[in-house]
Amino acid sequence: MADRPVPVVEKRLMDVKLGELGTWMGGRDFTPNGLLSSVRRGYERYYNKYINVKKGGIGGLAMLLAGYITLSYVWEYNHIKHDRWRKYH
Amino acid sequence: MTMNLFNQFLSPTFLGLPLIAIALMAPCLLYPSPAPGWQSNRWTTLQNWFIGSFIKQTLSPINTKGHSWALLLATLMVFLITLNTLGLLPYTFTPTTQLSLNMAFAVPLWLATVIMGFRNSPTHALGHLLPEGTPTPLVPILIIIESISLLIRPLALGVRLTANLTAGHLLIQLVSSAAFSLLLSQTTAASLAVGLLLLLTILEVAVAMIQAYVFVLLLSLYLQENV
Numbered sequence: 001m002a003d004r005p006v007p008v009v010e011k012r013l014m015d016v017k018l019g020e021l022g023t024w025m026g027g028r029d030f031t032p033n034g035l036l037s038s039v040r041r042g043y044e045r046y047y048n049k050y051i052n053v054k055k056g057g058i059g060g061l062a063m064l065l066a067g068y069i070t071l072s073y074v075w076e077y078n079h080i081k082h083d084r085w086r087k088y089h
Numbered sequence: 090m091t092m093n094l095f096n097q098f099l100s101p102t103f104l105g106l107p108l109i110a111i112a113l114m115a116p117c118l119l120y121p122s123p124a125p126g127w128q129s130n131r132w133t134t135l136q137n138w139f140i141g142s143f144i145k146q147t148l149s150p151i152n153t154k155g156h157s158w159a160l161l162l163a164t165l166m167v168f169l170i171t172l173n174t175l176g177l178l179p180y181t182f183t184p185t186t187q188l189s190l191n192m193a194f195a196v197p198l199w200l201a202t203v204i205m206g207f208r209n210s211p212t213h214a215l216g217h218l219l220p221e222g223t224p225t226p227l228v229p230i231l232i233i234i235e236s237i238s239l240l241i242r243p244l245a246l247g248v249r250l251t252a253n254l255t256a257g258h259l260l261i262q263l264v265s266s267a268a269f270s271l272l273l274s275q276t277t278a279a280s281l282a283v284g285l286l287l288l289l290t291i292l293e294v295a296v297a298m299i300q301a302y303v304f305v306l307l308l309s310l311y312l313q314e315n316v
Binding site for chain 2: 072
């Protein structure tokens with residue numbers, strides 16, 4: 001199927017070919033406003049897919065909490081690594 | 090092993106950034122704002138129901154002038170409950186175990202109720218310092234005692250929250266490390282410890298919610314006296 005030619009910068013990340021990645025990154029908006037708007041877009045995508053639905057379940061919240069737990073683990077790793085029982089495993 | 094017990098309460102930093110700021114922002118992400126449509130999703134409905142019933146119950150003994158505190162009390166309650174319960178997840182950091190944070194909540198809010206009381210009706214506010222029907226010789230001592238109890242309220246509010254949460258987290262860590270180390274050698278003792286751990290976790294979930302509630306309840310009480 002022949003797609004309409006779209007400029008590289010406007011493609012979604014999953015559609016960008018590996019070779020075009022540099023061009024794509026160079027063309028994105030990295031100003032503070034741009035970063036904030038991308039965060040907001042990501043949040044609304046997640047919200048509208050998992051939480052703002054008619055019969056939302058625990059999955060939407062559970063994924064958020066699981067992400068929070070892994071993030072906390074990554075942050076606390078430097079503290080926690082001293083709690084090992086053996087120094088060399 | 091004993092030295093490490095309080096390590097969980099150290100304010101975490103990552104590449105020099107204080108993570109307590111991010112831990113404090115976590116509750117904001119979990120509560121969606123209502124959509125403009127006439128029917129909201131399940132989470133928003135649940136949230137609305139909870140806040141509505143809580144505010145109705147908390148503000149019913151307070152007269153109409155004090156109802157301007159509704160937003161503040163609701164926010165405080167939701168924030169504290171979320172911080173406390175999120176802290177029960179593994180590896181997370183509970184900002185409410187830091188005394189500085191709890192005092193930062195308690196002192197300004199308590200002081201606001203006292204100042205409001207003294208500005209609006211100073212005689213009435215001063216009258217709270219002497220309970221009705223005290224015999225005359227006891228009056229000076231009782232006024233001193235009541236003033237001390239008034240001044241100790243912010244301290245009590247802050248320290249109560251800190252101490253309850255810190256003690257709970259410490260107990261969980263102690264019992265779980267005991268259960269883990271006993272697991273291979275004395276399995277029965279370890280299973281008892283695991284049972285204790287289960288009960289403790291249930292208690293901690295309850296305490297997390299109750300402590301937030303108590304904080305806001307007492308604050309509303311102080312408001313009721315002074316508004």
